[in-house]
Amino acid sequence: MTADKRLARFLVRGSALLILLLVFWWFLLLNPLLFLLRDSAEIFGSLILGDDSRQFVTETPSGDWSFRVPLEVAMPPIERAAMPLALEQVPLPGVVAPRLPQQSGPLQIHSIDFDIARSDVNAFTFSLPVFWAIVLAAPGIRRSLRPLIFGTILVAILEIVLLLIFVEISARNAAAQLAPQSGWTKWFLHFGEYLVVNVIPYAAPFPIALSVHRELRSQFFRWGEGTPIPGGRRPGLQSGAARNGRPRSKKQRRRDMGPARQS
Amino acid sequence: MLLTPPVQAVDRQFSRVLVKVSHGLIGICGGHARVEGAVLRDPATGFAVEMRDGCNAVNVTILLWSAVLAFPAPWRLKALGLLAGSLLIQAVNIVRFISLFYIGQYSMTWFDFAHGYLWESLLVLDTMVVFCLWANRASRYGAVPNDSR
Numbered sequence: 537m538t539a540d541k542r543l544a545r546f547l548v549r550g551s552a553l554l555i556l557l558l559v560f561w562w563f564l565l566l567n568p569l570l571f572l573l574r575d576s577a578e579i580f581g582s583l584i585l586g587d588d589s590r591q592f593v594t595e596t597p598s599g600d601w602s603f604r605v606p607l608e609v610a611m612p613p614i615e616r617a618a619m620p621l622a623l624e625q626v627p628l629p630g631v632v633a634p635r636l637p638q639q640s641g642p643l644q645i646h647s648i649d650f651d652i653a654r655s656d657v658n659a660f661t662f663s664l665p666v667f668w669a670i671v672l673a674a675p676g677i678r679r680s681l682r683p684l685i686f687g688t689i690l691v692a693i694l695e696i697v698l699l700l701i702f703v704e705i706s707a708r709n710a711a712a713q714l715a716p717q718s719g720w721t722k723w724f725l726h727f728g729e730y731l732v733v734n735v736i737p738y739a740a741p742f743p744i745a746l747s748v749h750r751e752l753r754s755q756f757f758r759w760g761e762g763t764p765i766p767g768g769r770r771p772g773l774q775s776g777a778a779r780n781g782r783p784r785s786k787k788q789r790r791r792d793m794g795p796a797r798q799s
Numbered sequence: 800m801l802l803t804p805p806v807q808a809v810d811r812q813f814s815r816v817l818v819k820v821s822h823g824l825i826g827i828c829g830g831h832a833r834v835e836g837a838v839l840r841d842p843a844t845g846f847a848v849e850m851r852d853g854c855n856a857v858n859v860t861i862l863l864w865s866a867v868l869a870f871p872a873p874w875r876l877k878a879l880g881l882l883a884g885s886l887l888i889q890a891v892n893i894v895r896f897i898s899l900f901y902i903g904q905y906s907m908t909w910f911d912f913a914h915g916y917l918w919e920s921l922l923v924l925d926t927m928v929v930f931c932l933w934a935n936r937a938s939r940y941g942a943v944p945n946d947s948r
Contacts (some may be wrong), residue, residue: 539935547928554920562912659915666920734853738919739862742927756931 542755550673554666561665569661570654574601576696577703585704593703599654605707609645611714645714648707659737660699667691667741674752683749690744698732705729810857811837814850817889821896832900839900846904848896856892859926860885866930872937880933884926891925 561569574593581592585605594602671684705728712722746753814837822834833840840847867880895918903910 540932543928543931543935547924550924550928551921554924555917558912558917558920562916655911662916662920669920670924735858738923741920742923 546673546755550669553669553673557665557669557672558662561662565665566658566661569664570657573657573661573695573699576692577699580696581700581703584700596651600651601654601657602649602651603703603707604647604649605703606647607645607707607711609648609711609715611643611645645711648710650706650710652703652706656733657699659733660695660702663691663695663737663741664688666738667745670741670745671749671752674749674755676751679751680749683745683752687744687748690748691741694740694744695737698736702729702732705732807852810852810855813857814852814855817855817893817896818850821893821900824893825897825900839896841900841904844904846900848900848903850896854896856888856895856922859922860888862923863888863926863930867933870934870937872934876933876937876940880937884929884933887929888922888926891922895922 574595578591578593581603585592592604596602667687668684671680671687674680705725708717708725709729712725717725746756818834818837818839822832822839825832825839831842833842835847837851838847838849863884864881867877867884870877872880899910899914899918902913
């Protein structure tokens with residue numbers, strides 16, 4: 537089978553599996569995965585970002601996720617005066633509003649509470665079915681079993697890390713409404729949020745699948761095989777002797793033609 | 800660069816062009832829709848979809864361009880890969896946009912699913928395969944040095 541046909545078959549299988557597995561994920565797997573993600577975020581978030589006074593993440597009655605992130609913010613008096621206005625603004629899509637203690641005088645904030653809509657957290661479970669679809673689209677399900685398990689663990693770890701980064705960025709964005717930040721910091725947070733929410737969850741399953749699945753990798757990166765080349769052989773297929781200008785022996789020619797032509 | 804104001808302006812114009820093309824295709828196939836800038840609206844139901852940043856497949860096109868430009872191939876083949884690959888991705892994206900226009904009129908739950916997750920991952924998969932098909936041809940006809948064999 538030529539490389540083009542292999543890739544075309546992979547595209548068809550991968551697309552079909554993506555549709556099937558994403559529908560399966562959307563209707564059946566989403567809730568269990570969100571439950572696991574919340575518990576994992578609670579454990580790792582408390583260790584890395586949280587404090588002991590309150591749970592790092594809790595679920596509100598509406599199903600949204602409520603976070604408390606320790607963050608030292610010194611609020612200038614002018615910003616303190618403008619706080620009611622700041623609280624009316626929604627800092628991020630999905631982030632409801634920072635909740636601040638009501639008191640007068642100078643204010644040092646030690647932590648920020650905010651809610652993230654449940655629909656926004658879905659993206660942090662979505663990489664798993666995409667990864668499964670890519671690995672299962674490779675020929676030979678038995679050979680895909682080990683990469684499937686190993687890659688699933690990698691993707692799951694990545695999703696927890698991405699969620700924690702998103703939570704930290706959201707907390708800093710909320711804090712930015714109370715204490716002004718430099719233009720560069722704002723841009724950096726915006727860029728980081730874009731990567732964490734819109735790029736990495738969608739793109740990461742592909743390089744992870746290629747890195748853990750040797751056969752899939754070799755299928756993808758076996759450039760230029762399977763079709764006779766007009767105008768002679770490619771330099772990459774020539775043996776060392778041929779490259780040096782000397783004629784190749786029969787054995788060398790057999791070796792060059794043999795395994796490289798199999799697909 | 801996508802997030803800088805000058806590129807954003809070009810990006811928005813490009814989205815409007817894609818919406819016009821989608822509108823033309825719907826008209827050719829006998830459907831009814833109205834264009835309002837980057838918004839495609841159904842005159843009967845009032846349902847509308849807007850092509851915003853990220854909906855015009857520019858991000859995956861950039862991904863393809865990066866891969867093609869980084870691949871060791873002659874410039875003629877690279878130019879061909881950039882052009883043909885971008886056209887293919889945009890063709891898939893127009894199918895995506897039109898399908899979302901109709902899915903949204905049927906069910907918003909399915910629209911959210913197809914818009915946020917399904918089509919996004921299909922586009923990335925298509926981009927990856929388009930790049931591999933191009934790289935395969937480029938190395939077959941472009942005499943790419945391949946010492947790793």
